[in-house]
Amino acid sequence: MSKYTLFSAQMKMADIVYHNYLLIPVLGRFGIKYGFRNKTVEEVCRQYNINTWFFLEIVNAYHNRDYFPTEKLRDFSFSDIIAYLVNTHRYFQKVKIPEIQVFIDELMNSAPEENSKNIKLLDDFFKKYVEEIDLHFSHEEDDVFPYIEQIGQAIDSGNVAEELIERIINEPIEEYERQHDNLEIKLNDLKNLIIKYLPPHDNVELVQKLLMELFRVEIDLNDHSRIEEKVLVPKVKSFEQSILKKSGVSN
Amino acid sequence: MAYQIKKITVVIAVSQVLTRLGIKTFLSVIGIEPEYKELAHLDELDSVIPAGAKSYLIIEQSLLVKPESEYLKNISRKYGKSKILIIGNRVIENCPCSHFVLNSDNRQEILEKFQDFFSERDDTSTVNGAEDILSDRETEVLKEVARGLANKEIADKLYISINTVITHRKNITEKLGVKTVSALTVYALMNKLITPEEAIK
Numbered sequence: 001m002s003k004y005t006l007f008s009a010q011m012k013m014a015d016i017v018y019h020n021y022l023l024i025p026v027l028g029r030f031g032i033k034y035g036f037r038n039k040t041v042e043e044v045c046r047q048y049n050i051n052t053w054f055f056l057e058i059v060n061a062y063h064n065r066d067y068f069p070t071e072k073l074r075d076f077s078f079s080d081i082i083a084y085l086v087n088t089h090r091y092f093q094k095v096k097i098p099e100i101q102v103f104i105d106e107l108m109n110s111a112p113e114e115n116s117k118n119i120k121l122l123d124d125f126f127k128k129y130v131e132e133i134d135l136h137f138s139h140e141e142d143d144v145f146p147y148i149e150q151i152g153q154a155i156d157s158g159n160v161a162e163e164l165i166e167r168i169i170n171e172p173i174e175e176y177e178r179q180h181d182n183l184e185i186k187l188n189d190l191k192n193l194i195i196k197y198l199p200p201h202d203n204v205e206l207v208q209k210l211l212m213e214l215f216r217v218e219i220d221l222n223d224h225s226r227i228e229e230k231v232l233v234p235k236v237k238s239f240e241q242s243i244l245k246k247s248g249v250s251n
Numbered sequence: 252m253a254y255q256i257k258k259i260t261v262v263i264a265v266s267q268v269l270t271r272l273g274i275k276t277f278l279s280v281i282g283i284e285p286e287y288k289e290l291a292h293l294d295e296l297d298s299v300i301p302a303g304a305k306s307y308l309i310i311e312q313s314l315l316v317k318p319e320s321e322y323l324k325n326i327s328r329k330y331g332k333s334k335i336l337i338i339g340n341r342v343i344e345n346c347p348c349s350h351f352v353l354n355s356d357n358r359q360e361i362l363e364k365f366q367d368f369f370s371e372r373d374d375t376s377t378v379n380g381a382e383d384i385l386s387d388r389e390t391e392v393l394k395e396v397a398r399g400l401a402n403k404e405i406a407d408k409l410y411i412s413i414n415t416v417i418t419h420r421k422n423i424t425e426k427l428g429v430k431t432v433s434a435l436t437v438y439a440l441m442n443k444l445i446t447p448e449e450a451i452k
Contacts, residue, residue, distance in 0.1 A: 118441050121437045121440055121441060122437065125433055125434065125437050128433060182431075185430050185431055186431055186433075186434070188430070189429040189430055189431050189433075189434035190434070192427075192428040192429050192434075193429060193434060193437055193438065193441075196427075196428060197427075197438055197441055197442075198441070199441075
């Protein structure tokens with residue numbers, strides 16, 4: 001098995017975790033609990049009412065950066081994927097970010113005054129970063145995701161509202177596609193500031209924990225972006241096109 | 252942009268010409284090309300050590316006034332920024348310096364000890380890697396970026412073209428490994444290149 005392994009419905013769920021332990025939080029976001037014995041992916045998904053194809057999309061895209069969903073596998077609803085993405089947002093906001101904040105606070109409190117000032121700078125940097133993340137997430141949840149839901153409903157029902165067509169013309173999904181870059185760059189900067197430039201801190205254990213956490217969050221965030229860009233956006237684009245075609249709007 | 256090594260001063264306080272020559276040969280083998288100050292005894296130490304600068308003192312043990320450890324403590328207090336290496340028959344107890352080349356050492360051991368003496372990180376100095384990594388011009392540009400100036404403003408202030416500013420910024424980012432203005436500002440503050448009052452809020 002390599003990074004190109006394709007997880008399949010008949011594979012044992014436990015093997016997915018053995019194969020890539022970084023998928024643990026992903027399973028968590030689906031609400032899957034452990035103790036799955038030798039059940040296959042399909043059996044576990046059925047037990048939890050999860051769309052098996054969708055689950056496989058997500059773990060494959062997470063596991064292999066170059067994975068590109070095939071047409072056959074794009075067979076799941078927008079509400080599945082949006083629910084998953086919103087879960088991921090909550091996981092960052094309620095679990096990861098507070099954890100990292102605790103580490104930073106501890107570092108700040110346990111450093112001599114001179115270095116404490118430096119950590120305060122990192123703390124401000126991180127807080128600003130979190131503000132940006134919150135803004136980005138709420139923009140997606142309040143504006144982008146509802147728009148996608150509307151597209152989905154229009155396709156399902158065949159009824160297309162006038163406003164929706166206008167929005168497709170003026171503000172298609174492409175507009176929002178590349179907003180993740182900045183979030184990733186900032187996180188990378190934070191890691192580098194700690195690794196290279198923060199004067200040595202006596203509590204090495206704590207610095208290690210913080211760094212490990214930042215690396216993991218980075219993997220999670222990149223994955224989150226990839227799912228939006230490779231799975232969600234292409235699907236929305238093709239729906240946008242077919243709505244325009246049906247409505248007789250050429251573009 | 253070549254990596255600039257600061258010119259260092261090496262003071263050799265050794266009575267025999269032959270030994271002094273040997274030391275210089277060893278240093279050139281390990282790639283050190285300093286400015287040399289040679290003394291045959293320690294009386295003139297004051298006159299050769301540049302005030303406040305960091306220099307490397309290589310001292311023959313037999314020139315030290317007894318008690319040796321007390322005498323060395325005085326020297327290291329006086330020339331706080333300098334590092335001391337002693338050449339002699341034995342390691343001196345309770346001595347403020349930890350570098351000793353012994354007469355019984357073979358070629359390899361001497362080489363390693365000299366390398367160690369010159370390469371060892373100075374843990375007493377404050378964190379200030381900026382001058383080592385960035386050129387003076389890049390440091391200037393970085394300061395202005397951290398103060399919140401736009402490329403055009405930086406170009407006008409430093410009398411260079413916008414393209415030059417952009418090139419400097421690219422090099423700064425490449426060297427430091429941080430891209431965003433806010434992270435560059437954190438770097439500038441950590442290294443005391445600008446004051447907190449000057450930084451972008």
